[in-house]
Amino acid sequence: MGTQGIVVLPGQGELWDMAPGRSAVLKLLGGATGDSIMVFEETVPAGTKSTFHLHHDSDEVAYVLSGEVTFKIGDLLTAGGPGTCAFMPRGVPHAWKNSGTETGRVLFLYTPAKAGGLLEEQQRMHRSTSSMSDPELTDVRERYGWEIVGPTPL
DSSP states (O other): OOOOOOOOOTTOSEEEEEETTEEEEEEEOTGGGTTSOEEEEEEEOTTOBOOEEEESSOEEEEEEEESOEEEEETTEEEEEOTTOEEEEOTTSOEEEEEOSSSOEEEEEEEESGGGGHHHHHHHHHTOOGGGSOHHHHHHHHHHTTEEEEESOOO
């Protein structure tokens, strides 16, 4: 049987408490979508920032639901509030930061779903990157096509 349609209602999805005040709700998992797409909604406290990284096998899209987020995508640096949509193509270094004064919410999407597998695995194991050893981080990033390209520029 092929991939089935999926509807995830408000309040549904796999919750992952990433750090104090920071959480993600995994809405569409790669395996459930035939590895086509992975989607999660992240709650990000002010000042939260990502690593400076790229994905070898997946494109990433971020849609700001609330708050203000600054995106660094290649040479492009842009800040935007609710309704801002950012496309981060595979192979292009990128980072983001909640540059606002309040907690924000961002919807993230990976297509194909491979890069999202990293977050799915961390949620299943109840582990954040800060609790993983360097060899564990290297292994999980390689398996899901992530590469850290340097310190965050934000």
